[in-house]
Structures are given as structure tokens and as C-alpha cells.
Amino acid sequence: DAGVIQSPRHEVTEMGQEVTLRCKPISGHDYLFWYRQTMMRGLELLIYFNNNVPIDDSGMPEDRFSAKMPNASFSTLKIQPSEPRDSAVYFCASSPRELGELFFGEGSRLTVL
């Protein structure tokens, strides 16, 4: 298996623009997680899905953030409008079971100018 695949790897955009980050989990993994990593706040859980259904989105910072999982092999994290404080590395991870280990993608490094 190719592992968790994220795109884009790097994104530079201007404040106010819409940003869409994409994730393909490992086939057969029922759980998908979106994390954000910054120096100040470390690795923060934003939202996670089970069988394509959002289970906990309490970590989503505000309404500018939204996440979807239309099918078992694809998820998106959207920021609209983006702000400089959204600059971070966004990781997607998947897991085969609820309490299982997480398999992380390489991350999407977002810079909002």
C-alpha cells in the first residue's frame, strides 16, 4: 500500500483565498483524522471520521474550517477565507480501528501571506 497520500505538499496563498487540502487514506482503514501542527500549539486534532461520518469536530478552530469525506478513499479540509494564523502543517492520518495506531501522511505545509 502507498500509505496515506496528501496533496498539495506545499501551498502558498494570500489572505482571503480559499484553500483545499486533500487526503487519501490507506485502503481498508475506517478512521481518518486531520491534525494541524504548529510550533506554538503542537499537534492538534481538528476532526476525525469513522466510516466517512464525522465523529468529533470539536477541534475545528472556527467556521472558516470545514472537512468532508464523501467516500472511503477521499477527504478534504477546506479553509475559507484563509488567514495568516492558519499557516501550519496539516496532517491527515488513518487507522484500521478505533484505538489503533495512526498512519500519517507527509503533511501539507500551508503558508498564508
Next chain:
Amino acid sequence: GQSLEQPSEVTAVEGAIVQINCTYQTSGFYGLSWYQQHDGGAPTFLSYNGLDGLEETGRFSSFLSRSDSYGYLLLQELQMKDSASYFCAVRDSNQGGKLIFGQGTELSVKP
């Protein structure tokens, strides 16, 4: 809520042994995990302790004491490639088992 505490930095020399401690506070607890991250790359799973005691995987071992809300990661025969950030993480059973990460410990291995 929950909180995890681990040292921000640790330095050791090649061939040595280093221990990275983690204390946690959660309302519910499923287990303690450790992840390794090189230079902002993908975090990778190292070990998991659901019960008290020591788990050994090659040069790495992890320990848990649930009564003390404490665990550690032990790295033996350190190699330069072990220079990385190490994160402890807990699953809070009162929050659907979601995995919460500590701030990470940056390990520098010197020759």
C-alpha cells in the same frame, strides 16, 4: 480536559541510553502511545502501552504506570538517526478515544 507533559529537549551521545518521560492528566484513559517525527515529516508510530509495565521493541522500550499517570520511552544504543522529535500521546476514553499528543521532545544525538 487533558494535559501531557514531556521535556522539550534532550541531548545524548551516540551509543548512550536516553529516557524521555511523559506525565499525563486525563479524565479517562485507554493507553499511552509514542510517535517519532523527523524534521517535520510524517509522525510514525513507535509503541503502545495499554497496561502497566514495559514493552520492548528492539532498541526502544516504553513503560507505563497508570497509578502514577506516568510513562517513558527508553532508547538504547543511540544512533545519529535517532535524532528526532518524540511525542507521547494518550487516548481519553471520555472523549471517544481520540488521540491527544504532547508537545514533543526534541532529541539530539551527538557523535
